[in-house]
Amino acid sequence: MTAVPLTWLYVPGDRPEVVSKALVSGADVVVVDLEDAVAPDRKEYARAATAERLTDLQAVPVHVRINALDGPLASCDLRALEGLPGISGLRLPKVTTPQEVVRVATRTTVSSATGAGLPLHALLETALGIEHAFAIATAHPALHGIALGEADLRADLGVRADAGLDWCRSRVVVAARAAGLAPPPQSVHPDTRDLGALAVSCAHGRALGFLGRAAIHPRQLPVIERAYLPTPEEIEDAEQIVKAAATDEGAQALPDGRFIDAAVVATARRTLSLADRDRS
Numbered sequence: 001m002t003a004v005p006l007t008w009l010y011v012p013g014d015r016p017e018v019v020s021k022a023l024v025s026g027a028d029v030v031v032v033d034l035e036d037a038v039a040p041d042r043k044e045y046a047r048a049a050t051a052e053r054l055t056d057l058q059a060v061p062v063h064v065r066i067n068a069l070d071g072p073l074a075s076c077d078l079r080a081l082e083g084l085p086g087i088s089g090l091r092l093p094k095v096t097t098p099q100e101v102v103r104v105a106t107r108t109t110v111s112s113a114t115g116a117g118l119p120l121h122a123l124l125e126t127a128l129g130i131e132h133a134f135a136i137a138t139a140h141p142a143l144h145g146i147a148l149g150e151a152d153l154r155a156d157l158g159v160r161a162d163a164g165l166d167w168c169r170s171r172v173v174v175a176a177r178a179a180g181l182a183p184p185p186q187s188v189h190p191d192t193r194d195l196g197a198l199a200v201s202c203a204h205g206r207a208l209g210f211l212g213r214a215a216i217h218p219r220q221l222p223v224i225e226r227a228y229l230p231t232p233e234e235i236e237d238a239e240q241i242v243k244a245a246a247t248d249e250g251a252q253a254l255p256d257g258r259f260i261d262a263a264v265v266a267t268a269r270r271t272l273s274l275a276d277r278d279r280s
Helices: 016-022 040-053 073-081 098-111 127-131 133-137 150-157 162-178 195-208 218-228 232-247 262-279
Strands: 007-012 029-033 062-065 089-092 120-124 143-148 213-215
Touching (some): 040 073, 098 133, 120 133, 150 162, 162 195, 232 262
Parallel strands (some): 007 029, 007 213
8 A cells, every 4th residue: 555544444353244345435444353343252253254354365455453462362363364365464452561562573473474474553542551652662663553542541541531631642643753653543533423523533633643543434534534634725835835945955934934944844745745645
């Protein structure tokens, strides 16, 4: 996948028909969930159904969220998913220490025919995970991203108001950047019908430095894309900045009086890169 992923659609692993619909929903990445979305008595079926689906290459990248790393099911999940052509990455739930990432990375590298292993994405869902954010983000080269799991984090912290999570959100954004990883996507918005609230939440997440968002229903996908793609005004402004930088690489003032330097130009180029994604 060459485009920057903006939408990550979660679907339960024990619902193969829903997985099939997700693959043609327009989501950039489909995340088949073997963890929270699957009842305990359906875990074995979800694992088998997911492994069967991923024996073939898929039209879009498919990640699998395995079960908790400190329980017996994660090992079974990893064994079932080893070497499947249709899997593009693993999402690791409730990561609290870098050692957990290393253990999974070592196992998937050993089991991989190429020796490279699967790209891993760590979900930080507890206070301890947030405290170890940078250590987790730099735990292993196989780790390609970190993100929040806000429902569990909210419960762990006893947070009631949404603003109570903003410090944790910024901590994860900073840790990802410091580790050289892509900006994290936002956690899911649990209300699948209030699309106005989703748009407001996405705008807040974008302001905090997130890029894209996880979703739990296809109707959320267009809202997330619109929120994270640059507006025509932002594109025009970025084009003006990049054009000015092409004629003079140093710090300078634009005709409207705004001062630009290398950092401003880099931001403008990121904006145009996202705009190119929308045009492709």
